Amino acid sequence: MRPRHTLLAVLVAAVWGVNFVVIDVGLDRFPPLLFCALRFLASALPAVFFVGRPPVKWRWIIGVGMALGVGKFGLLFIGMHAGMPAGLSSLVLQIQAVFTALLATAALGERVRGMRAVGMAVALAGIGVAAVDEGTSGPVLGFVLVVAAAAFWGVSNVLTRKAAAPDAFRFVVWVSTVPVLPLLVLSLVFEGPGADADALAATDWSGAGSVLFVAWVSTVLAFGAWGHLLRTYDASAVAPFSLLVPVFGMSSSALLLGEGMSTLRWCAAVLLVGGIGLASPAGRSLKRCSIPR
Numbered sequence: 658m659r660p661r662h663t664l665l666a667v668l669v670a671a672v673w674g675v676n677f678v679v680i681d682v683g684l685d686r687f688p689p690l691l692f693c694a695l696r697f698l699a700s701a702l703p704a705v706f707f708v709g710r711p712p713v714k715w716r717w718i719i720g721v722g723m724a725l726g727v728g729k730f731g732l733l734f735i736g737m738h739a740g741m742p743a744g745l746s747s748l749v750l751q752i753q754a755v756f757t758a759l760l761a762t763a764a765l766g767e768r769v770r771g772m773r774a775v776g777m778a779v780a781l782a783g784i785g786v787a788a789v790d791e792g793t794s795g796p797v798l799g800f801v802l803v804v805a806a807a808a809f810w811g812v813s814n815v816l817t818r819k820a821a822a823p824d825a826f827r828f829v830v831w832v833s834t835v836p837v838l839p840l841l842v843l844s845l846v847f848e849g850p851g852a853d854a855d856a857l858a859a860t861d862w863s864g865a866g867s868v869l870f871v872a873w874v875s876t877v878l879a880f881g882a883w884g885h886l887l888r889t890y891d892a893s894a895v896a897p898f899s900l901l902v903p904v905f906g907m908s909s910s911a912l913l914l915g916e917g918m919s920t921l922r923w924c925a926a927v928l929l930v931g932g933i934g935l936a937s938p939a940g941r942s943l944k945r946c947s948i949p950r
Contacts, residue, residue: 658890666886666898669879674905676875677743678913680734683867687856688848689734692868694840697726699872701833711827717820718828721813722835728809731840732802741799744916747906748926749787749803755780755932756811764815776935783928786921825884829876900930 658666683692711718737746755777788800822828844853856864903926910916 658886662886662889665882667901669883669886670898670901671905672875672879673899673902674747674907675909676871677737677747677906678909679867679870679875680737681743681910681914682863683871684734684738686860686864686867688844688852689738690731690840690844690848691853691856693726693730693734694837694844695868696730696871696876697833697835697840698837699868700876701830701837704830704877705834708827708830710831711822711824713820713822713828717816717822718831719835720816721820721828722832723839724809724813724816725832726836727839727843729806729813731836731843732806732809736799736802736806739799739802740796741803742910742916743914744903744907744910745787745800745922746803747910748903748922748929749784749800750807750810751900751903751929752780752784752804753807753810753814756808757814760811760815761818764819772935776932778932779935780929780932783925783930783932786928787925789921826881829880833876900934903930 680692686692687695733746733750737743741749758777784804817828820828907916907926
């Protein structure tokens with residue numbers, strides 16, 4: 658890769674890592690489901706009026722929108738709101754690579770063998786170490802919800818591959834329209850109209866900025882840059898940079914939020930990132946699984 662493209666790939670990973678800190682800020686100002694709905698509303702508007710619908714069947718747009726928006730991000734936001742640290746969330750969420758491989762085996766007939774199987778075992782060991790650490794020092798429910806979010810990310814990855822949208826950016830914009838209404842309904846039911854109204858009425862620059870950063874910077878701009886890299890280079894050259902996301906996520910959380918890093922958490926990070934590095938498939942299939950953080 659050219660130096661400027663290498664820097665761009667690192668910058669995108671940094672944005673996606675810092676994004677977890679911004680989510681943490683937003684969750685201090687909005688109920689999690691409402692915040693998630695606002696994120697996708699801002700991601701879809703006004704872009705959906707300027708990009709045509711991708712040439713894929715509606716069932717793929719709706720399926721990915723529900724799995725990604727309601728399943729992955731809804732559970733992620735609830736888990737972080739329940740006390741799951743931002744840095745650890747950025748790490749644990751990467752177990753999606755293992756869920757993706759397992760679901761692809763069941764749904765697409767792909768096989769897991771050799772180094773991919775070894776890598777998955779190592780990554781799962783990392784999750785086990787993180788679970789032990791979180792079980793003794795933090796909220797177990799938040800940890801479980803983030804793991805469940807990673808599973809839904811795996812579902813959305815497989816559905817995205819089945820959709821095989823030729824223009825990933827247009828696909829993500831239209832996918833972003835799907836979860837807005839379900840998330841708003843869930844927020845009204847479980848978080849209450851009073852809480853939603855109070856949060857919206859009390860919105861300050863930090864709250865609005867967190868929504869716009871997560872929607873426009875982390876999703877629209879960063880995903881657009883990532884898509885450009887994937888169109889320019891082989892996916893096997895670009896995808897490894899995504900392993901930097903938890904590095905930036907954990908370091909920025911420690912720097913900006915004061916989150917500590919225990920010995921067990923460092924061990925979990927090494928095992929999980931290393932295992933995913935071994936398990937990550939190379940080739941064109943990764944292009945269809947690159948969903949923004």
